[in-house]
Amino acid sequence: MARLIRRRSGKAGLPPGTPVHVGERKVEELKITLIDYDEEQFQERPISAAEVRPFKETSTVTWINVDGVHDVATIAAIGDQFDLHPLVVEDLSSTGQRPKVEEYDEHLYVVLRMLTCSDESGHVEAEQVSILLARNVVLTFQERPGDVFDAVRDRIRTAKGRIRRMGPDYLVYSLIDAVVDNYFLVCEKLGECVEPLHEELVTAPTPASLHRVHELKGEVLNLRKVLWPLREVVSSLERSESQFFRRATRLYLRDVYDHTIQVIDTIETYRDVIAGMVDLYLSSVSNRMNEVMKVLTIIATLFIPLTFIAGVYGMNFRYMPELGWKAGYPAVLAVMAVVAGAMLLYFRKKGWL
C-alpha cells in the first residue's frame, strides 16, 4: 500500500501564505525557461528569477516555465514580481493538491495533475502542474523537468497552427489540453494491464493475481480522484464569464471538457471491469476448491462401502458359511467391483464426475 497522505506536519502552526515545500523533492536545482512570442517574433531561452519582471509589461505573450518547486525562496521571488496572492505562492510549493481553479482580480490560478504510467506495472505517477495566467504572461510550475508540453512548444516554435495568432488564454487552453490528452495515453497503458490480467483470472488465477487486481483498483481510484475535480475545473473555466478567457477560446475548452468526460467514462469502465474481476477471482477460487473437495469426497465415498464389505468377511464368527466356499473370495471381490461400478455409474449419471 502506497503512503496514504503527504506529510504536512512541518506546516502546522505556520501563518497562512508561508511558502513551505510539501512533498518529495524531485529535482536538484530549480530551472526557469522563457518563451516569448507574438505573431511575428519568437524567443526561447533560460532565464533567472530576477529577469522576469519586464515581461509583465510587454504586449507579447510570455510563457515562463519553472521546473522544481522545492526552492521556496525563488518561487516567492517570482510570485512577488507578478503580485501573486500569498496563498497562491504557498500553494505552488505545496504539492499533492487536488485539481482546482481560483480566480483572483489580477490572475487566474489553475492546478492540474500531470500523470505518467510506467508501461509494465501500470503504476501511475502524478506530478503537480500549476498554471497562472496574468494579463499577457503565463506561468507554469512543475515538480521536475520533463513534461507533456513539448508538442505545444513545437507548435509555437514553428508558428504552425493557430497558437501564434491567439492570445495567452489560448496558450493556457493548449497546456490544459496537452495534460488531458496525455490522460488518454495513461488510460491506454492501464488498459493494457487490465486486459491480460482479466485473461489470467479466467485461465489461471493465483493469489498474486488478486494482489494485482487490488493494485490496479488502487490506481483507478487514484485516477478518479484526479479526474472528477478536473472535470469541475474545466467545466467552470468553460462556463465562467470571466475576463480571462475570450469567447473563441471557450469553445476549445468545451472540447477539453468532452475529452475529460471520455477519459472518465473509460476509467469508470475499468472500475466496473476490475470490480467484476474480484468476483471472478473469488468464484474461480471457490470453484476450484469445490472441485477438489468433490473429487476427494467421491474417492472416500467409493471406498467406504467396499471397506465395510471387507470388514464383514473379516469377522471371526465360527459359523459363516461363505468363508468356507471355494468361490467365496472371488465372489466377494466381484461384488465389490459391481458396487464400485454401480456407484461410479450413478455419480456419472448425476454429473458429479
Place this chain on the structure above:
Amino acid sequence: MARLIRRRSGKAGLPPGTPVHVGERKVEELKITLIDYDEEQFQERPISAAEVRPFKETSTVTWINVDGVHDVATIAAIGDQFDLHPLVVEDLSSTGQRPKVEEYDEHLYVVLRMLTCSDESGHVEAEQVSILLARNVVLTFQERPGDVFDAVRDRIRTAKGRIRRMGPDYLVYSLIDAVVDNYFLVCEKLGECVEPLHEELVTAPTPASLHRVHELKGEVLNLRKVLWPLREVVSSLERSESQFFRRATRLYLRDVYDHTIQVIDTIETYRDVIAGMVDLYLSSVSNRMNEVMKVLTIIATLFIPLTFIAGVYGMNFRYMPELGWKAGYPAVLAVMAVVAGAMLLYFRKKGWL
C-alpha cells in the same frame, strides 16, 4: 473482453482542430449523397465534395449524407464549404465519441450512436452518426454505408406525411427519431437473448451460462453509456430556446425524449434481471454442490457405524461368546440392517434425503 478504449495515441500532440481519423476504417471509399426537396420538388443523386457549396444558398431543404469518415481531407473540404468550426471537423472523423450536442453561431452539431444488434449473440455494434444543421442544409456523417434512415428517405421521396412541408429542423428530428426508434429493435433482440438465458440458468446452468451473463451485462452497460448521454442531448434540444428548432418541431422532440426514457427503462429492467441472474447462477451452483456433498456424506455416514460393528467382531479375543453362537453371523447382519434402516429413516424424517 472487448477492447476497452479506442487508440487515440496517434493524435497526442497535434494541435486542436486537426482532423485525424480515430477508430476502425469501415469502408473503402467515401460516398456522398444529396437529397434536395421542398413541398413541390425533389431530387436525389450522388454528389462530389466540390459540388455541395451552392446548396448553402438555396431555399430548399438539402440533406447531404456522407458514408465513411476516414478520408479526412474530403471531410475537411466539406467542412470548409459550410464554414464548420475546426473542432467540429475534427470530431466528425474522431469516432467513438459520446452522444452530445453543440451549438455554434451558425450551426448545430449533434453526435449520436446508431446501434445494430446481431440476432443470435446479442452483440451490439455502435456506429457514430454526426448530424449538422446549418440554415437549410442538413449534413449527416456515418462510418459506413447502411443506416436506419431508409424510412425517412422513403417518406421524403413519396411526399408522404409532414416531412416535405416542414423545414430542415423537422428533418433533423426525423433522423434522431429514426435512430431512437431503432433502439427499440435492439432492445427487443437483446430481450430475446436475455429470456432463454434466464430459462437456462434455472434448468441447467453451466459455466458457459455465466460467461454469457457477463457478456450480456457488458452489452447492457455499453447501451447505458450510449443512452444516458442521449437522454441529455434530446432533453437539451427540446428545452433549448435556440434558433435552430421551431416550436412545432420541439413538440416532436418531446416525443423522442419519451421514447428515450422508455428505452432506458427497458435497459434498466434488463440490468436488474441480469444482476439477478448472477445470484441465480451462484445460488444454483452452490445448491448443486451442496446436494452432491450431502449425498456423499450421507453414504459415508451410513457405512461408518456398520464398519465399526464389523470391526468389533473382527477382534481376535479368545473369549467372545457371540463368535461361537450359531446365529451370531446372521444376527449381526440383521443388527447392521436395522442400524442402516434406522439411520435412513432418521435422515428421511429430517428431510435430508
Place this chain on the structure above:
Amino acid sequence: MARLIRRRSGKAGLPPGTPVHVGERKVEELKITLIDYDEEQFQERPISAAEVRPFKETSTVTWINVDGVHDVATIAAIGDQFDLHPLVVEDLSSTGQRPKVEEYDEHLYVVLRMLTCSDESGHVEAEQVSILLARNVVLTFQERPGDVFDAVRDRIRTAKGRIRRMGPDYLVYSLIDAVVDNYFLVCEKLGECVEPLHEELVTAPTPASLHRVHELKGEVLNLRKVLWPLREVVSSLERSESQFFRRATRLYLRDVYDHTIQVIDTIETYRDVIAGMVDLYLSSVSNRMNEVMKVLTIIATLFIPLTFIAGVYGMNFRYMPELGWKAGYPAVLAVMAVVAGAMLLYFRKKGWL
C-alpha cells in the same frame, strides 16, 4: 419471467404521429360513453364517434370515455374532432407508456397506469388510461371495459359532493385520485401476499418460496416503475401555473400527491422487506445445510476412533496379552463406550449437539 418489452417493431419506420396499436388487444369492440353535466342537468348514454363534436362548444362539462384503443381509425376520428396533436393520437393507441403529462396549447394530456391485483398470487396487471382535458371536455381512453371510476360516476349521477358544482379540471383530478386511491388497494393485496411468505420463510423455506420471493420482487419493481413517474406527473400538475387547473383544484392535487408519496413509502417498505427475505432464505438454507453436515460429521467422528480400537484388537500378532484375558472383550467394549460417551459429552459441552 414476464415479457420484458412490448413489441414496437411494427412501428419502426412509420412517420411520427401515425397511430398504430401497440400491445395486446384486450377487447372486441370499441365502446364510447358520454356523461354530460352541470350543476342542474345530467345525461349519460352510449355515443358514436361521429356525434361527439357538438359537445366541444357547450358550456356543460362533458366526459367522453372510450373503452378499447386498438381501433386506431375511430381513435383518430375522435382526435380529429377535438384537434388533438397527431403525437397525442399516436400515444393513445400505443399502450405500455410511462405515466406522463404533456401540455399543449389547447389541451392537457395525462397518461396513467391503472392497476389490478389478483387476490391470490399478488400478480399486478396494468392498463393504460389516457386523460385529455380540452376546455370543457374530458376524454378518457382505456384498454378495456371495467375501471376504477365507478365511484366518480356515482358522485356525478347523484349530484353528491362538490363534483357537479366544479369544472372539468376537478373531474380530471377526481379521475386521477380514483386511480391513485386504487393503488392503496393494490398495495394491501400485495401486503397480504408478502406477510404469509415472510412467515413461510422463517418456518419452512422451500425453493418454491424463493421463486415466490423473486416474483413478488418483480411485482414491486414494476410498481415502482409506475409510481415514481406518477409522482412527477402529479407534482408537475400541482405546481404548474397552467391555465388548465384552477387554484382551488390544485389544493386537491396536493392531496393526491401526498397519497402518491404514501403509496411509494409502502412500496419501498415492501422492497426492503423482500430484499431481507432473500437474505433470510439464504441464511435459513445454509443453516439447515450446516446442521446436516454437522450431524453427519459428528456421527462419523464418533465412530472413527471406535473403529480404530476394534482394528487394534483385530491385529494378528501372536503375542497380544489382552487377547487372552477373560475380561478382554467386555473391557474393550467398555472402553469404547467410555470413549463414545466422553466424546458426546465434549460435543454437548461445546454446544455442537
Place this chain on the structure above:
Amino acid sequence: MARLIRRRSGKAGLPPGTPVHVGERKVEELKITLIDYDEEQFQERPISAAEVRPFKETSTVTWINVDGVHDVATIAAIGDQFDLHPLVVEDLSSTGQRPKVEEYDEHLYVVLRMLTCSDESGHVEAEQVSILLARNVVLTFQERPGDVFDAVRDRIRTAKGRIRRMGPDYLVYSLIDAVVDNYFLVCEKLGECVEPLHEELVTAPTPASLHRVHELKGEVLNLRKVLWPLREVVSSLERSESQFFRRATRLYLRDVYDHTIQVIDTIETYRDVIAGMVDLYLSSVSNRMNEVMKVLTIIATLFIPLTFIAGVYGMNFRYMPELGWKAGYPAVLAVMAVVAGAMLLYFRKKGWL
C-alpha cells in the same frame, strides 16, 4: 413483522374531503381542552366543540387541544368553525400520514408523529399529531390522551419564560420543539437496546439475537421514515417567508432544525451499527461452524492412518514376520503413538489446533 400498511380500503370511492377515521381507535371519547392566555391573563378548562367559535376573534392566544380523532362528526364541526379546508379536516382523522406542512390562505397545517418507546423491547409507537395555526388560535389533534406537551403547559401556567409574551407562532414552535426533544429520549432508549445486543452478538450469538437485530433494524427504518420528512417540514417552516412565523420565532425553528439533524445523525449511526451487527452475527456463526468442522475433521484425520496400520496387521497372510515377533504388538502401538503425536505436532505448528 408488524402490519405494513394501514387499511384505507374503507375510504376508496368516497369523494375527497370526506372525513373518515383511518387507523386504530385508541380512545373512548373525544376530549377538548382549552388554554387561553396572553401576558396578563390565563385560563385552562375542558370545552365542548360548540363553544370554540368565539376564541377565533379574541386577541389572546388560544390553544385548543383535541384528544381522539375517531369522532369525525365533532372533528368536522370544529373544522367548520375555523373554516378549515375540507382536505385538512379529512387528514385530521386519517392517521398514519407522513410528517408534512401545508400552507393555506388562512391557516397553516403541520402533521407530526409523536413517538413513544417502551423501555425493555425498544419497540417504538407512533401517534399522529396535527397542529393548526389560524390567526391567534392554535389547534392540536392527537390520537389519544397523554402527550409530550406537559412541559409547555407548565411554562404557560407559571408564566415562566418567553412563552406568555410571545404569539401563537411561538406556541407552535414550542409544540414542535417538544415533539423533537422527545425523539432524543426515544433515541436513548433505542441506544440502550442496541448496546447490550452488540455485546451479546460478540460473546454469545443465538438465532434469537439475529431476530432481535432484525426487529431493531425495522424500528430504525421506521424512525428514518418519520425523521427525514420531518427534517423537510422544519426546514421549510424555517425558510418560508410566510405570514405565519415572525422572524424572531424563525431563529428558534433553526434550533429545532439542528436538533432534528442531530437525531437523524444518531439514527444513521444506529443504522450503521445494526448493519454491522448482521455481518458480525454471520461471521460469528460461520466462525463457530468452521471451528466445529475443523475439530471434527482433525479427529477423523488423526485416526484414519492409525486404523490403516491396525488394518495392515489384521491381514491374514501366512508369512508376516512382524506378527511372530515378541515385541511386535507394543512396537506397533508405539508406532501408532508416534504417528499420532507427529500429526498433532504438525497440526499445532500449522496453527490448526
Place this chain on the structure above:
Amino acid sequence: MARLIRRRSGKAGLPPGTPVHVGERKVEELKITLIDYDEEQFQERPISAAEVRPFKETSTVTWINVDGVHDVATIAAIGDQFDLHPLVVEDLSSTGQRPKVEEYDEHLYVVLRMLTCSDESGHVEAEQVSILLARNVVLTFQERPGDVFDAVRDRIRTAKGRIRRMGPDYLVYSLIDAVVDNYFLVCEKLGECVEPLHEELVTAPTPASLHRVHELKGEVLNLRKVLWPLREVVSSLERSESQFFRRATRLYLRDVYDHTIQVIDTIETYRDVIAGMVDLYLSSVSNRMNEVMKVLTIIATLFIPLTFIAGVYGMNFRYMPELGWKAGYPAVLAVMAVVAGAMLLYFRKKGWL
C-alpha cells in the same frame, strides 16, 4: 462500542434558551483569558467574567477565550454582556453538536470540533469549540484547557505576519485554520495505524485484527461526521455576502475550504482501504480454512483406499491363494505404496498439494 449518544434527557421539558450543561465535565474550574491587540499594542492576561464588558466598545481586536463550559451561570453572564441570543448561550454549554454556522444580526456563531488522536491506538477524541464574532470581539469557548491555537497566539504576541494588521474576521479565520490544520495531524496518526494493520492482515490475520479494523472504521465514520458538516460551514462562510467577513479574508477562507476537501479526500481513501480490509480478512480467513480442510481431506483420502486393501486381506475366507504366498505380504505393501504414490502424484499434478 463507545456510547452512541450523549444524554440530553436532563434537558427535556426545559424552555428553549435555558443553558444546561450537556456532556462530560472535563475541567474543574472555568478559566477566562484575554488577548487584546491592534497594530501597535498588545496585552494578554487572565480576566474575570465581570470585567469583559468594556472591551465591547474599544477599537482594538479583543479575543476572549473561555476554558470549561460546565459553569452555565458564568457562561450566561458573559453571554449577557455581549447580548448573545439565548439559543447561542444554550448551545455554548451543550457539547456534542455538529459543526455549524449561525448568523445573527449582531454576531456570528461558529461551532467546530477540535480533534486529538492518541498515538498508539488511533482513537480520536473530539472537543467542541465555539467561536463568536461580535464587532471587534472574538469569543472562544472550549471544553477544557489545551488547544491548537498556540501558534496563533504566538503570531499575535510576536507581531509576526499579517495577523496584527488585520481585523477580528482574520482572527476568526486563523482559529478555524488552526483547527483544520490540526486535522492533517490527526489524519497522519490515523494513517500510521491503518498501514501496519493492513500489513498484519496480509501476513498474520487474527480475530483481534478484525476487531481493530472495526475500531478504525468507527473512528473514520466519526471523522466523516465531523468533516462533512465542517465543509458546509466553511463553504457557507466563504460564499456568504455577510458583513462579518471582508473580501480579503474570504480568499483565506477559500484556502481553508481546500484544506477541508483534502482532509475529506484522505478520510474517504481510508474508508475505502478499511472497507477493503474486511474483505481481505474474510478472504484470508476463508483461504486458511480451505487450506486446512484440503490437507485434512487429502490425508483421509489417501488412507481410505489403503485401508480397504488391508481390509480385503483381513477377510477370513478359507481359500484366498494370496494369503499363502511367501511374497504376499511384501507384495501387498508394495501395491499400497504404489497406490499412495499414484494418488500423491495425481494430487500434485492437479495442484492440490
